Amino acid sequence: MGKYMEPAPEKHQEEKTKPEQKPxxxxxxxxxxxxxxxNMRNIIEVANARIQWKTEELLPVxxxxxxxxxxxxxxxxxxxxx
Numbered sequence: 001m002g003k004y005m006e007p008a009p010e011k012h013q014e015e016k017t018k019p020e021q022k023p024x025x026x027x028x029x030x031x032x033x034x035x036x037x038x039n040m041r042n043i044i045e046v047a048n049a050r051i052q053w054k055t056e057e058l059l060p061v062x063x064x065x066x067x068x069x070x071x072x073x074x075x076x077x078x079x080x081x082x
Contacts, residue, residue: 034075041068
């Protein structure tokens with residue numbers, strides 16, 4: 001019988017590459033107290049009354065307030081007076 005021969009490696013074989021799927025990036029999070037979050041929102045509200053915002057600063061500040069409010073919503077007490 002003949003000698004066993006190993007197959008020769010293929011030269012210049014190009015692998016078909018699939019488009020790389022980027023893994024979903026998770027946003028780093030930190031646990032903070034509701035009290036701290038509310039205090040930060042209150043500080044921004046007080047500062048807002050004292051600062052003359054530039055036009056380009058209004059949107060980012062408003063977005064931060066909205067995000068804070070969304071996070072605080074589940075913890076707010078419903079007051080009939082407000």
